[in-house]
Amino acid sequence: MNARHVICGTALLLAGLLVPVAAVLGADEPRRNFVSCPIVRDTASVPCWLAEYNGQLYFLTIQSDVTSPVTPPWLGHRVLVEGTVSAESPICGGIVLKPVHLSVIPEPDASCNTMLPAEERYNLTFEPPRPPGPSKGRLAFDNAPPPDKKSPAVLPSTRDFLVPYDFDALVGFNHARVLTDMLEFARAVNARDVEIVGYRAAARLSNGQVMLEESDIGKRRAEQLAMLLQGANLKSPAYKVTWRDESARASGIDDYAIRRAVVTVHAGEAGR
């Protein structure tokens, strides 16, 4: 384990920096931002994922499939939870956080290893979108009609693509679609320029501590996107790659939205 994610007393050391403790959010504040070990509880159908914070058990999500907007965390790793307490009835014994954003902390943590057996009282009261085995012939959340392959009559001359990230993360399994969208648009408009801005963010926790992303993560995000597009043979446009540090914006409210890159594709002459 490196120094970045060491819990030291109640202080969190991240990116080599001890971040000062700010004011703790009020007790009636519905947001819950914390780092904890995830817990998986079996049920008679799909497992549910929970996490404990300040003596309360919170429900994060159920197991689904790759189309789920919230993908479950990993045992063997802590998870950054950024959620809002919902008025829904508890699920699997946990207070429901919805919406919720989960980021697996990259550094392994073998202490995160709690698997709870199924108990009748915690069985789901609804049918999950995806059973634990084979599906019923459709993906759990991908109900949108397939994209229209016909190009619109006039494509915009410039288009922005937002690339969201988990905390401290680079491109992963869930980025293939937005990368494909970028690539197809750039090819369709014979792109002249591709501007990429990678951002570094932070997450303000409910206890007031601030978790900073790695100092160079914005640069790495931007450079990786350029490398991936070029690797997919999009080599003719000029690439402008920059990065910004927006970690100071962390407020504890929707901090996940700061973790991003923005790719702007400008059409070439032949593509207009």
Added chain:
Amino acid sequence: MIKSHSTLLALSLSAAFVAAASLSTKSTASWWSPGQGTPLPEFATYDNEQGQLGVLNTSGQLDTKGHPFFEAIGTNGRACVTCHQPSDAMSLSVRTIRERWTATGGKDPLFAAVDGMNCPSLPPGDPRSHSQLLDRGLFRVALPWPPLRADGTRIDPEFTIEVVRDPGGCNMDPRYGLNSATPTISVYRRPRPVANTKYTTHQNFGVGPFIGKNGMPSATDPETGKPTSMNLMSDARAATLAVQAQDAASTHLQLAGTLSAAQTARITAFERQVYIAQVARRDAGSLVEPDGPPAFGPRNLAADDAGVLGNNTTRYVFPLAGKWTHLPRTGDETENARSASRESIARGHDVFMFRTFWIRDSMHLNSVGLGNPVKRTCATCHGMHMTGMDTANGWMDIGTTNLPWATEVPLNPWTEARPQMPLFRVTCKPGVRPHPFLGRVIYTQDPGRGLISGLCNDVGTIVMEQFRGLAARAPYFSNGSAATLRELADFYDRRYNIGYSEQEKQDLVNFLGAL
């Protein structure tokens, strides 16, 4: 008194040959020699221990005389067919390998030094020099380190690699090893079936310009520029049949120069139209009766759709169409035994499709949005309709080559058995994220896809293979670590703490053997 390891090895090999010869159910005529010129019929069957394999040429009978797949076009006397035998599901079983050793005294081109020996520097003709091939059916695959891109430029890998154990001697060999003038890593792998290739090269579900498991660019077809499924080889290093043919010709056949365009076209045309699958089992009888389950036999494979996600209850991975679940009993004991065997196959299908267990710490499965662990079934990963491959780019680490799960020889004071597989220590470089499930340092018998991509997360990941013709081509897994389908089932049971019952294991084995 304990005999020396080398003596024991020689004795065990000899015993294996005797056993193989005495138990043999197929004639040696099933061996296809390079240049023999025999036509390959439109439909041929070959006996194996579990029943019979069918080989279908959808283009009709093939004249093999002068055909580059069947002729020794290289310099070592081999042809493609040497390691992709029709009788062995267009792969090669260790049983056949041992038979060839016995029949030819080790002189068959199959045992060529380049990859039919543990290392070309070893003395030829000695079974100990060929132990990977004779014991596990493994050929040496020599890969450059650091890896090279398709355009020949060098990749800066995310990890360093050290040789911890080198029983074959090739990784430390001054001419062929990691510290040679051309640094090379030798791993040992099974030949994959060259058949049913519309499934291994499909352009359907899950194939796009970026890999759905990590967002990296997909390998593209150099002729069309289109992304590929990258499911052909165990490390996905060859994107298309044509690229694979060129690579195999220059390495395995030691072809001087390159295949001509005409040769490549004939080889790939043959590979695109040949289908294999088991067609009969000794216990269950014919698998391809007109009203039988549509999952079985090469004709059903040839007729069905490629690249379709079958992990659902609408298309199914292997559709049995409700056949064989409950069969009536009669007064005929033979008939009843056959019905019982067919019901076992149907139950085995249900174990494959519906028996949940916790899948944990498997790279490129648990890391792709399902969570770790995920409660799913065999069909979650083995989801492609009709083949049980991954529809998307299919490399994963289930522990067949990475420790602690890879099969290792137990070392203790009471045995002289020693490991046969090499062992590498992989260390993810500073600044690179550690492997999420194995940490910064990984011990592996074969880094798999990691040797091609240079990525830490790819270490020990292997492209899953189609489930067809299994009865004809033991042993299993890329490193041949499961000698039988039962050992394969046992591996999964151990790896994922499944807790299969004895009945479930037997049913699963019977089902897999029917494919």
